[in-house]
Amino acid sequence: MSERIRALRGFNDLLPGQSTRWREVLDTLRRAMSLYGYGEIKLPVLESTDLFARSVGEATDIVEKEMFSFLDREKTMMSLRPEGTAGCVRAGIDHGLLHNQQQRLWYEGPMFRHERPQKGRYRQFYQLGLEAFGMDGPDIDVEIIALFTRALRDLGLLDHGGAPLVQLELNTLGTSESRDQYRAALVEYLERYQNDLDEDSVRRLQSNPLRVLDSKDPTTRQIVSGAPLFDDFLDPRSAAHFASLQAGLRALNIAFVLNPRLVRGLDYYTRTVFEWTTPHLGAQSTICAGGRYDGLVALLGGGQVPAVGFAAGIDRVALLLEHARETTSRATDPTIYLCVLDAMAENAAAALAETLRDQGLRVLKNAGGGKLKAQLKRADRAQSHCAVILGEAELADGVALLKPLQNGAEQQRLPLENMPAALQAALAN
Ligand code: HAM
Numbered sequence: 001m002s003e004r005i006r007a008l009r010g011f012n013d014l015l016p017g018q019s020t021r022w023r024e025v026l027d028t029l030r031r032a033m034s035l036y037g038y039g040e041i042k043l044p045v046l047e048s049t050d051l052f053a054r055s056v057g058e059a060t061d062i063v064e065k066e067m068f069s070f071l072d073r074e075k076t077m078m079s080l081r082p083e084g085t086a087g088c089v090r091a092g093i094d095h096g097l098l099h100n101q102q103q104r105l106w107y108e109g110p111m112f113r114h115e116r117p118q119k120g121r122y123r124q125f126y127q128l129g130l131e132a133f134g135m136d137g138p139d140i141d142v143e144i145i146a147l148f149t150r151a152l153r154d155l156g157l158l159d160h161g162g163a164p165l166v167q168l169e170l171n172t173l174g175t176s177e178s179r180d181q182y183r184a185a186l187v188e189y190l191e192r193y194q195n196d197l198d199e200d201s202v203r204r205l206q207s208n209p210l211r212v213l214d215s216k217d218p219t220t221r222q223i224v225s226g227a228p229l230f231d232d233f234l235d236p237r238s239a240a241h242f243a244s245l246q247a248g249l250r251a252l253n254i255a256f257v258l259n260p261r262l263v264r265g266l267d268y269y270t271r272t273v274f275e276w277t278t279p280h281l282g283a284q285s286t287i288c289a290g291g292r293y294d295g296l297v298a299l300l301g302g303g304q305v306p307a308v309g310f311a312a313g314i315d316r317v318a319l320l321l322e323h324a325r326e327t328t329s330r331a332t333d334p335t336i337y338l339c340v341l342d343a344m345a346e347n348a349a350a351a352l353a354e355t356l357r358d359q360g361l362r363v364l365k366n367a368g369g370g371k372l373k374a375q376l377k378r379a380d381r382a383q384s385h386c387a388v389i390l391g392e393a394e395l396a397d398g399v400a401l402l403k404p405l406q407n408g409a410e411q412q413r414l415p416l417e418n419m420p421a422a423l424q425a426a427l428a429n
Contacts, residue, residue: 009123010115012122012124021321021322025314026108029128032148032151033130036143037104038105038130039103039104039105041091041105043084043109044081045080046078046079047079048076051086051300055267055299055300056082056083056268057266057267059207060265061265062082062266063082066082066113066114067080068123081112082113083111083127083266084127085131085296085311086296088309089131089296089297092133093297097133098302098305101133102132104132105130106128107129107131108129110126112124118283119284119319120284120319122315127311127313129309129310130310131309132144133297133305133306134306138244138272139244141248141272141292142245142248142252144290144308144309145168145254145274149168149254157317165320165324166287168254169256169258169262169275169277170259171261171263171273172239173263173270173271174235175235175237177235178234178238179210179230179270182228182230186213187209189228191205198219198220200215201215201220211265213227224261241271256274264289269291269292269293270293270294270295271291272292272308273290273291273292274291276288281323284316286316287312288317290310290311291308292306333362334362334386335364335383335384336361337382337384337386337387338352338353338363338365339376339379339387340366340375340390341390341391341393344392345394348390352388353365355420356420364379372389375387380405384405385404386402386404386406387401388401388403388423389401389403398416399414400413400414402426414426
């Protein structure tokens with residue numbers, strides 16, 4: 001026997017059931033994008049490695065150790081995209097979409113990072129994100145936060161039996177100048193504790209000191225708790241932007257908490273940063289994240305264009321939805337299982353199934369024959385709400401049998417003519 005070939009670590013198959021929840025999440029987000037007037041942009045999965053090195057940042061975990069990069073046949077260094085913002089900005093510049101104009105764009109698709117896989121963290125994962133270009137005020141920050149909040153509400157993840165499943169965390173990173181000043185003060189402070197910091201933090205002290213604030217190491221966290229606060233270095237315009245953002249969110253009744261330790265793992269952010277987190281997914285708690293990146297378009301050669309955006313991790317939102325559905329029972333569209341008693345009724349059953357589907361009813365028609373008992377077993381396995389049973393005798397009487405499967409109600413005879421309406425009425429009871 002030949003040896004089995006297995007899937008790559010961190011690259012998952014999505015099975016029916018899971019994929020239904022994915023579709024619900026994606027449909028909800030796509031609808032929100034449309035309601036706020038965002039246009040879809042389709043971006044390639046491969047880009048030149050330089051694009052990510054320059055935008056996400058040479059010293060970030062993503063670029064340092066998580067990209068799937070390789071030389072192609074023409075010796076061009078390319079990478080599977082680890083995120084969508086860099087490609088979206090590149091495309092915006094390439095197609096002249098960003099110069100002196102406003103753009104509201106969204107995208108979706110697989111992203112790739114060579115991380116250690118665990119629940120909610122994969123090497124191929126799926127993001128749906130948006131980017132808004134050419135608007136520098138807090139009003140657009142409020143808009144995109146309201147958009148994702150609406151999607152969460154539509155999914156039933158905002159008010160879940162009174163307890164919110166997610167929390168919106170906010171911070172500001174100021175301008176790059178104010179951050180430089182802060183960085184210098186932070187390095188000066190942390191250098192005093194160099195011997196006690198964890199290994200990663202010592203390395204980051206030179207390359208990316210703000211990430212030390214994010215460390216999970218207990219000793220480092222203790223040191224960090226005494227570090228200078230960014231608030232004392234924040235420039236007045238960024239402070240005013242941040243205050244208006246908070247006022248705007250309050251005006252829309254959007255709850256948030258301030259988290260001064262929120263720094264994000266990508267270098268391009270300025271001013272506003274935010275994350276939606278949940279306590280229900282273990283260590284991989286962020287389901288959606290983003291912020292403002294006013295310097296990135298210029299850094300990639302496109303002139304001074306302010307921008308803000310976010311990306312939702314669809315794998316994680318779908319896991320959260322699964323968790324939420326386990327704790328409430330939300331009705332899904334019913335499935336009707338159509339049992340066929342004999343070969344004579346086969347064609348009539350196929351035609352009946354089509355008529356029911358024309359009315360938007362989901363019909364799983366028995367295939368592959370079998371006794372009624374076996375067919376009803378299949379119906380059960382498919383979690384059908386009811387079975388409709390059709391044989392030669394029923395056809396002769398102009399009826400079909402309706403057998404409810406989930407509530408022990410009596411079997412009924414329904415007239416074949418006007419069957420969709422009769423079924424819908426029966427299902428409604
Ligand atoms: P990010 O925080 O790197 O930001 O990723 C956004 C979201 O993608 C995360 O909050 C998480 O839900 C999901 N995600 C990230 N890595 C993984 C993984 N290995 N497995 C599963 N899910 C994952 C960005 O990518 C920015 N481009 C967001 C943005 C857009 N900022 C401005 N515009």
